[in-house]
Amino acid sequence: MDVTTIAAGVSGSLGVIGYGLAAIGPGVGVGLVVSKTIESIARQPELAAKLQVTMWLGIAFTEALALIGLATPFIFGV
């Protein structure tokens, strides 16, 4: 069975697959941000408060990509 015949059998919204793909990057990104923060806090616990603020900022920037992915179907149609 080649790819086209498999693809022909798929029904439903392509947007769902698109969003799944769009969520990979930010997912890895948020993971990296948090893991590095944990490492840094383990090394220097007295900096925890400062690092956490930076972590939330990093998460907010990274997460925005996934949320833009969530918003695109509403803007450009399903």
Add this chain to the structure above:
Amino acid sequence: MVHALDLLNIAVAHQESGSGFEAPSIFEFYPQVVLFAGTPFELDRIMLIRLLVTSLLVFVFWLWARKFKSSAEQGKLVPSRFQLMGEISVDFVRKSIAHDQLGQKDGDRFLPLLATIFFITLGMNVTGIIPSLNIAGTSRIGLPIVMALAAYVTFIYAGVKAHGAGFFKASLFPAGVPAAFYILVTPIELLSTFILRPVTLALRLTMNMIAGHLLLVLCFSATQFFFFNATGIMKAFGAGTFLFGFVFTLFEILVAFLQAYVFTLLTTVYIQLALSDEH
């Protein structure tokens, strides 16, 4: 619009087929108009919730302000429980957001805007998990856009006030970049600083609230379906989805607070970047 109507048709077809399961859709966020239908001032559930939260916030802050003032005048040293609650709330924004990022002087200068953004966002987000309100005031993009615009205007104002036209020069042509690279760097900076910043501020908040609400609706409508429409062993799944719904409700409390915090923190950071001496 056509796509939106298609979605509605699918949803209606599902309900008419009598499967008993109502999947949540984007129309959750366009509830029936309750008051003033047909005028530009149409009020639906979300708008009524927004009005309710706004009036509650104004009322509580009026009480707090009166309390702060009277106890300062009487020289009372020990605050009452209600006053302490207000002091802790306002001090959270003041100390751990404004002063941390902007320093004492500029922090106090921008505190009114930051505190307004924080408490409006928090109040509107929290309605998403309050029983019988059940939808966040920020889950339709109008309100987040207004707050993002306020943040946008403020950080540009802060930059222009501090550095004049140098603010635009420094943000569009960052120092230390070889001149030839400005062909690449300037469009990117223009896009990220002056377009993407307000857009992502508004989108981040709205999309978090929409996703959270849809998750909750999905969990609880599935619970309802499993308990009342499913047969036999399938009923047991209802307990699982109910547990998920409960856990997500707790998670939504965290998200409500976190989004208010992040929105305020980002506004502060944008102001701080505009004020900083690199410009």
